[in-house]
Amino acid sequence: MSNDETTAGHIQELRRxxxxxxxxxxxxxxxxxxxxxxxxxxxxxIVDANTLYPLLRxxxxxxxxxxxxxxxxxxxxKFYRTSPAGDALAExxxxxxxRIDDALARLTTGDDR
Amino acid sequence: xTTLTDRYVxxxxxxxxxxxxxxxxxxxxxxxxxxxxxxxxxxxxxxxAERMALVELxxxxxxxxxxxxxxxxxxxxxxxxxxxxxxKMLYSVVLPIAVAAVVLAQLLSGADVGDVIGNAIAVGLxxxxxLGFWTxxxxxxxxxxxxxxxxxxxxxxxxxxxxxxxxxxxxxxELIGSLVFLGIFAVVIVWQQFGLPWVDAxxxxxxxxxxxxxxxxxxxxxxxxxxxxxxIAIYAWGWNWWLAVANLVLNVAFVVPxxxxxxxxxxxxPEALEAIGWPWGDAGDVVVPLIIVVVxxxxxxxVIDGVIKTVRGRGGAMPTLGRI
Numbered sequence: 001m002s003n004d005e006t007t008a009g010h011i012q013e014l015r016r017x018x019x020x021x022x023x024x025x026x027x028x029x030x031x032x033x034x035x036x037x038x039x040x041x042x043x044x045x046i047v048d049a050n051t052l053y054p055l056l057r058x059x060x061x062x063x064x065x066x067x068x069x070x071x072x073x074x075x076x077x078k079f080y081r082t083s084p085a086g087d088a089l090a091e092x093x094x095x096x097x098x099r100i101d102d103a104l105a106r107l108t109t110g111d112d113r
Numbered sequence: 114x115t116t117l118t119d120r121y122v123x124x125x126x127x128x129x130x131x132x133x134x135x136x137x138x139x140x141x142x143x144x145x146x147x148x149x150x151x152x153x154x155x156x157x158x159x160x161x162a163e164r165m166a167l168v169e170l171x172x173x174x175x176x177x178x179x180x181x182x183x184x185x186x187x188x189x190x191x192x193x194x195x196x197x198x199x200x201k202m203l204y205s206v207v208l209p210i211a212v213a214a215v216v217l218a219q220l221l222s223g224a225d226v227g228d229v230i231g232n233a234i235a236v237g238l239x240x241x242x243x244l245g246f247w248t249x250x251x252x253x254x255x256x257x258x259x260x261x262x263x264x265x266x267x268x269x270x271x272x273x274x275x276x277x278x279x280x281x282x283x284x285x286x287e288l289i290g291s292l293v294f295l296g297i298f299a300v301v302i303v304w305q306q307f308g309l310p311w312v313d314a315x316x317x318x319x320x321x322x323x324x325x326x327x328x329x330x331x332x333x334x335x336x337x338x339x340x341x342x343x344x345i346a347i348y349a350w351g352w353n354w355w356l357a358v359a360n361l362v363l364n365v366a367f368v369v370p371x372x373x374x375x376x377x378x379x380x381x382x383p384e385a386l387e388a389i390g391w392p393w394g395d396a397g398d399v400v401v402p403l404i405i406v407v408v409x410x411x412x413x414x415x416v417i418d419g420v421i422k423t424v425r426g427r428g429g430a431m432p433t434l435g436r437i
Binding site: 038050075 | 139
């Protein structure tokens with residue numbers, strides 16, 4: 001029971017930063033909150049709505065995303081798009097992600113080059 | 114859409130600054146609408162779906178607070194330790210001093226014991242509430258004000274407490290001091306029966322009532338002997354909870370009978386009082402309460418000191434006075 005909770009907690013920790021990266025990459029194509037949530041979950045990047053919406057707002061505040069209201073449909077929707085700064089950050093994060101992945105791979109295979 | 118969503122949005126938006134409300138309102142309606150639609154698509158009735166979507170969002174006040182980064186705790190980690198140290202210091206220094214001052218002032222003005230105790234409790238309680246409330250309020254405001262005020266109050270290595278003195282050589286001087294003091298005390302109690310040669314008026318008159326030899330003076334001499342054994346026990350084992358309790362018992366066993374005898378006029382020899390010309394005008398009204406307060410104060414401090422040394426010796430944390 002508590003073991004499961006520990007595991008769930010660590011998995012959440014591990015995924016936290018990757019959601020930012022996934023959003024920045026995915027939003028090179030503009031999209032709104034719920035569609036983004038759906039598409040990330042469909043890709044197997046599991047993220048909760050209560051995590052995603054505040055995250056989008058925070059990234060916008062940090063000028064990593066820009067937003068625009070689309071009022072063409074019955075329900076106005078806020079479309080987010082990755083800014084140039086967000087793009088640059090995505091590059092940095094992706095590079096770091098690959099470096100960690102390599103390091104972990106070498107660690108688990110015991111091949112220390 | 115329907116009233117439930119309207120109520121939710123209103124409840125969340127009302128705590129936000131005016132300028133952010135319109136945008137927040139729109140974003141929230143989009144989010145609730147999309148979540149509700151998704152639930153309807155899975156086959157739920159629209160009303161149920163709306164309710165479920167709102168349950169998923171949680172408390173509107175919490176949602177709004179996260180939107181504007183408002184803290185959801187009274188005092189956060191940035192100030193908590195500073196607040197805690199200050200409160201401990203106020204309660205362990207300011208409160209007892211203030212209450213003791215009130216007690217002394219009342220005794221001096223001749224109030225009776227019941228009133229003094231009642232007033233001391235009332236003043237102590239109200240002061241404790243005020244100290245706690247205003248300190249906490251200041252820190253809660255600090256927590257909510259922008260800027261980095263914590264830098265001045267940051268921890269530095271200079272604040273580290275001294276290690277408790279646990280080595281025997283450190284305790285030896287304490288032991289010798291205690292034994293010498295207790296020995297002199299016992300000698301004086303016996304000697305005063307034959308008069309106190311260094312006080313002119315009492316050269317041949319016993320200070321303590323000679324009737325006390327039937328029980329109370331031997332009782333106090335035995336207590337002094339026990340205090341000596343206690344001092345040796347401290348030297349041998351260091352402070353522990355058993356000895357801290359024994360210290361309390363010894364103090365009570367000494368102070369309660371002594372004060373009882375003193376206040377009921379059985380302690381001091383009437384002849385001695387006559388010889389020194391007691392009561393010295395109005396001075397008696399001041400001297401008696403003063404003696405009572407000092408005796409109780411010394412005993413209480415001795416008990417507290419024992420507890421502090423026990424806790425420190427056991428690796429516990431006590432308020433580090435003057436190091437907030």
